[in-house]
Amino acid sequence: MPGKITERTNMKFSRYLCFWLWAAVFLGAGAAPAHAAGKLKIVATTSTFASLAESVAGERAEIYFIASPKQNIHYIEPTPKDVLKVKRADVFIHAGLDLELAWREPLLHAAANPLFLGGGKQAIDVSKGVVFKDVPASISRAAGDIHLYGNPHYWMDPENAKVIVRNIAEGLAAVRPEEADHYRENARRLTAEIDAKLAEWMTRLAPFKGEPVVTYHRNWIYFTERFGFAVVGELEPKPGIPPLPKHLAGLEKTMREKSVKVIFRESYEESRSTRKLAEETGAKVLWLVQSVGEYKEIGDYISMMEYNVRTLENALGAAR
Numbered sequence: 028m029p030g031k032i033t034e035r036t037n038m039k040f041s042r043y044l045c046f047w048l049w050a051a052v053f054l055g056a057g058a059a060p061a062h063a064a065g066k067l068k069i070v071a072t073t074s075t076f077a078s079l080a081e082s083v084a085g086e087r088a089e090i091y092f093i094a095s096p097k098q099n100i101h102y103i104e105p106t107p108k109d110v111l112k113v114k115r116a117d118v119f120i121h122a123g124l125d126l127e128l129a130w131r132e133p134l135l136h137a138a139a140n141p142l143f144l145g146g147g148k149q150a151i152d153v154s155k156g157v158v159f160k161d162v163p164a165s166i167s168r169a170a171g172d173i174h175l176y177g178n179p180h181y182w183m184d185p186e187n188a189k190v191i192v193r194n195i196a197e198g199l200a201a202v203r204p205e206e207a208d209h210y211r212e213n214a215r216r217l218t219a220e221i222d223a224k225l226a227e228w229m230t231r232l233a234p235f236k237g238e239p240v241v242t243y244h245r246n247w248i249y250f251t252e253r254f255g256f257a258v259v260g261e262l263e264p265k266p267g268i269p270p271l272p273k274h275l276a277g278l279e280k281t282m283r284e285k286s287v288k289v290i291f292r293e294s295y296e297e298s299r300s301t302r303k304l305a306e307e308t309g310a311k312v313l314w315l316v317q318s319v320g321e322y323k324e325i326g327d328y329i330s331m332m333e334y335n336v337r338t339l340e341n342a343l344g345a346a347r
């Protein structure tokens with residue numbers, strides 16, 4: 028990542044960093060991380076990556092994640108417990124790009140685990156090999172506060188979930204070569220399950236191909252492009268910038284012109300402007316999910332995607 032942006036981000040979050048450094052000292056900085064054989068200690072930035080890692084590693088790992096599935100991943104404030112978990116971990120799994128960059132770098136520095144610092148080999152960037160969307164020609168905050176390097180919500184395309192699974196399996200195999208076969212076999216099984224479900228989801232959503240939709244944040248494009256929906260606008264004028272009246276008026280006009288029937292939102296997003304827009308246009312607000320565990324019944328990646336597909340199928344089917 029270019030140093031300039033990272034420095035600015037670090038400055039913005041310096042108050043948390045100070046707190047974590049204090050916490051790290053208090054909790055015993057300088058002590059060597061425990062990397063004895065036994066269960067592999069994995070920390071993932073998100074619950075979804077943790078869930079995929081759990082499928083790959085099985086019972087041979089202890090997995091912890093930082094971002095609550097009920098909060099916006101871009102703006103998490105890690106706790107001293109999180110710092111300690113990273114400090115003692117063998118593997119750190121993250122999204123790359125700037126999904127969690129605002130807190131990821133300060134967290135890694137506070138934990139000071141040499142396995143992860145400076146591109147440490149036991150930090151797994153699961154985006155390796157993903158073809159990013161919305162990659163800007165030049166990096167600037169003119170396009171918003173976040174998504175500076177491309178759109179980081181890539182796990183919402185099941186094809187990308189397979190890439191993530193492969194990266195996790197290969198990353199773990201590099202750390203524990205003696206268990207490589209176990210990780211690769213689990214990854215193969217999960218990939219086959221995702222493939223089978225993806226074919227089914229494509230068939231179920233095929234009747235709605237080309238359906239125009241509006242989303243709150245620009246975090247659905249991998250999902251919508253895979254399944255053939257057309258995002259015609261977002262409530263946020265730019266990623267990370269809250270909705271403004273002028274922008275919402277323009278969006279309302281677009282929604283009427285294109286007969287938009289549904290607005291995607293997530294549980295942690297501000298609800299007032301979404302509700303108002305729905306009331307004024309007659310569109311339905313759909314509460315969709317991007318994180319495993321956001322609702323109790325969403326226990327893994329496949330159940331999360333199944334939930335989204337079913338919700339869309341029901342809403343769009345009923346609207347016809």
Ligand SMILES: [Zn+2]
Nearest residue numbers: 173245246266
């Ligand atoms: Zn985002």
